[in-house]
Amino acid sequence: GQQVMQIPQYQHVQEGEDFTTYCNSSTTLSNIQWYKQRPGGHPVFLIQLVKSGEVKKQKRLTFQFGEAKKNSSLHITATQTTDVGTYFCAGWTSDILTGGGNKLTFGTGTQLKVEL
């Protein structure tokens, strides 16, 4: 089945440093979404990328979707303590072969810790 891997699994940074997490899918994705989960909380939707090579920015966050639509990245500039949490990518695939509907496959996540 489809697999979505993220690296690194963990990242500790000093406040003010940059952070990047990379997402790689075993299959081509129709689109990719990014979520953030704070410690003890639930995932919250951040953004969606649809087009090959697409780049989107949200303040200090920059999201990219690869040309082949099989990889993506999230870059945070000048991290703050409020950025602490686990960042997940998630790709939509269609379960055509099994007769199912569309489903979202989540990546393994990158846990970010920011130290003062």
Place this chain on the structure above:
Amino acid sequence: DGGITQSPKYLFRKEGQNVTLSCEQNLNHDAMYWYRQDPGQGLRLIYYSQIVNDFQKGDIAEGYSVSREKKESFPLTVTSAQKNPTAFYLCASSIPGGSYSNQPQHFGDGTRLSIL
């Protein structure tokens, strides 16, 4: 306010016992999903439903069962056949895939299930 309500927040299961986790949404979403999250890991799909009275197995359906008799409700039963049920269970909803696969998933606050 529209949202997803999961109950209970904490649940303890005895050996050989079936337990049911509740998930209710008032977002008028057709699609609903159940995920399992183990410590330090990503989200794995248990079951999903694109429409009332229909549901499909996800990647780790063994030992679980669901029903979708009403649009707003998607309860998950953890059966005694699930030998390692201790985990954080998250319910989500969205506009279903296909033409609308670009929609984000909205998550409940989750239920933490433990074995007594």
